[in-house]
Amino acid sequence: xxxxxxxxxxxxxxxxxxxxxxxxxxxxxxxxxxxxxxxxxxxxxxxxxxxxxxxxxxxxxxxxxxxxxxxxxxxxxxxxxxxxxxxxxxxxxxxxxxxxxxxxxxxxxxxxxxxxxxxxxxxxxxxxxxxxxxxxxxxxxxxxxxxxxxxxxxxxxxxxxxxxxxxxxxxxxxxxxxxxxxxxxxxxxxxxxxxxxxxxxxxxxxxxxxxxxxxxxxxxxxxxxxxxxxxxxxxxxxxxxxxxxxxxxxxxxxxxxxxxxxxxxxxxx
Amino acid sequence: xxxxxxxxxxxxxxxxxxxxxxxxxxxxxxxxxxxxxxxxxxxxxxxxxxxxxxxxxxxxxxxxxxxxxxxxxxxxxxxxxxxxxxxxxxxxxxxxxxxxxxxxxxxxxxxxxxxxxxxxxxxxxxxxxxxxxxxxxxxxxxxxxxxxxxxxxxxxxxxxxxxxxxxxxxxxxxxxxxxxxxxxxxxxxxxxxxxxxxxxxxxxxxxxxxxxxxxxxxxxxxxxxxxxxxxxxxxxxxxxxxxxxxxxxxxxxxxxxxxxxxxx
Numbered sequence: 001x002x003x004x005x006x007x008x009x010x011x012x013x014x015x016x017x018x019x020x021x022x023x024x025x026x027x028x029x030x031x032x033x034x035x036x037x038x039x040x041x042x043x044x045x046x047x048x049x050x051x052x053x054x055x056x057x058x059x060x061x062x063x064x065x066x067x068x069x070x071x072x073x074x075x076x077x078x079x080x081x082x083x084x085x086x087x088x089x090x091x092x093x094x095x096x097x098x099x100x101x102x103x104x105x106x107x108x109x110x111x112x113x114x115x116x117x118x119x120x121x122x123x124x125x126x127x128x129x130x131x132x133x134x135x136x137x138x139x140x141x142x143x144x145x146x147x148x149x150x151x152x153x154x155x156x157x158x159x160x161x162x163x164x165x166x167x168x169x170x171x172x173x174x175x176x177x178x179x180x181x182x183x184x185x186x187x188x189x190x191x192x193x194x195x196x197x198x199x200x201x202x203x204x205x206x207x208x209x210x211x212x213x214x215x216x217x218x219x220x221x222x223x224x225x226x227x228x229x230x231x232x233x234x235x236x237x238x239x240x241x242x243x244x245x246x247x248x249x250x251x252x253x254x255x256x257x258x259x260x261x262x263x264x265x266x267x268x269x
Numbered sequence: 270x271x272x273x274x275x276x277x278x279x280x281x282x283x284x285x286x287x288x289x290x291x292x293x294x295x296x297x298x299x300x301x302x303x304x305x306x307x308x309x310x311x312x313x314x315x316x317x318x319x320x321x322x323x324x325x326x327x328x329x330x331x332x333x334x335x336x337x338x339x340x341x342x343x344x345x346x347x348x349x350x351x352x353x354x355x356x357x358x359x360x361x362x363x364x365x366x367x368x369x370x371x372x373x374x375x376x377x378x379x380x381x382x383x384x385x386x387x388x389x390x391x392x393x394x395x396x397x398x399x400x401x402x403x404x405x406x407x408x409x410x411x412x413x414x415x416x417x418x419x420x421x422x423x424x425x426x427x428x429x430x431x432x433x434x435x436x437x438x439x440x441x442x443x444x445x446x447x448x449x450x451x452x453x454x455x456x457x458x459x460x461x462x463x464x465x466x467x468x469x470x471x472x473x474x475x476x477x478x479x480x481x482x483x484x485x486x487x488x489x490x491x492x493x494x495x496x497x498x499x500x501x502x503x504x505x506x507x508x509x510x511x512x513x514x515x516x517x518x519x520x521x522x523x524x525x526x527x528x529x530x531x532x533x
Contacts, residue, residue: 167357168359170327171370173327175371189362192361
């Protein structure tokens with residue numbers, strides 16, 4: 001059993017290596033720094049018009065302004081409410097639907113093609129209809145978030161369920177597993193990584209739904225603010241809100257991915 | 270009466286595209302006594318795995334019958350457990366979780382379940398690795414887990430489908446010796462499919478040689494090598510003679526396959 005000890009040693013080495021900053025991280029940080037410096041000096045050198053590009057320092061002070069007195073929390077709460085409501089609704093609907101589609105061939109034949117079509121079509125085109133149906137309050141944005149998030153979760157859950165390794169199914173049956181056993185102990189844990197991939201993809205689409213929805217029809221929210229500062233040519237404040245949105249989406253995606261990686265660990269080989 | 274009685278067994282498959290029927294196994298007659306270690310050997314495509322899966326109750330019979338302790342096989346049952354070739358361990362479960370799987374199907378729970386699983390893990394020599402996941406184990410260790418999972422449910426008959434087929438020659442030899450050590454304790458009836466001649470002889474009380482087109486039994490050879498066995502018997506005269514005999518069988522099969530190819 002000498003191979004065992006060798007393998008444990010190898011794992012230990014890997015964990016040491018990960019403490020040192022990787023070349024990827026160093027290069028990435030340097031690139032960002034270089035970009036910021038260039039952005040800062042470009043208007044003063046006359047390379048670009050500062051009115052249209054702003055500067056990192058201006059954006060920084062605008063950020064302080066935004067957080068201190070711009071009703072930031074008020075707008076953020078509205079956007080966040082739309083996001084959470086739409087996303088929660090999407091999860092509640094999409095997981096059971098994905099499970100049904102993944103375990104029943106007939107259901108799959110029935111609704112797979114229209115589902116695919118809806119997934120590929122940008123759901124934002126439905127926004128005008130949503131406004132007619134639901135008014136201009138939070139409801140149409142919640143609907144757009146829901147529509148954006150629901151399809152990637154359905155499709156990934158479905159794939160995870162229906163593409164279960166037949167060898168696992170045969171093994172389970174050999175031990176006398178019932179249909180419920182197979183579902184609970186093979187299909188559900190086996191499709192968890194796919195489900196999380198679906199959720200991760202849905203985050204991006206949902207964030208897009210909130211902001212773009214608010215850009216078009218709203219009386220408040222982050223998207224509303226972006227629209228406002230855009231028309232007022234306040235590039236610095238506009239960029240602050242853009243950064244907030246991207247930081248939010250990025251953080252959420254990283255969070256889901258880290259759970260995903262943890263669960264996927266055992267699949268690495 | 271023998272413990273396993275296979276009578277006039279035939280298994281047909283329908284090819285998915287052409288819809289034509291072909292026979293994987295035909296006219297198989299075989300009796301296996303309680304406590305016997307039987308190996309099934311043959312070149313690929315001779316239906317040896319199909320035969321094993323039929324005994325496991327995982328494929329439908331087209332003709333004939335399989336009886337275990339006088340009871341007709343109609344599906345999987347707690348009297349049998351299968352050790353699969355590879356990649357049948359659930360990757361999200363630890364060694365212990367995997368060994369528990371079969372026990373959970375038989376509604377074991379709590380402390381009994383845990384204790385039984387640990388006992389089996391120690392039996393196959395993996396006591397220190399009970400919390401490891403399959404991807405952290407070598408191929409040989411994974412097959413030890415596979416064996417522990419099957420033994421845990423305390424089956425009357427242990428069915429093994431080329432369990433060491435994916436291992437390198439040296440590990441395979443070690444695993445064979447290990448398997449016999451474990452088997453000697455309870456002497457469960459064992460059915461072991463392999464295409465490795467040495468492995469077939471080393472483990473067996475009885476070797477079933479299968480041929481193809483359709484899969485059928487060519488000969489059943491009794492092995493009278495003394496037990497307990499170790500690698501030393503690989504060099505004995507009896508072993509050499511058996512090896513020669515099996516080689517001749519398989520060579521015959523290969524040459525007939527060659528002929529088919531040339532005609533086609």
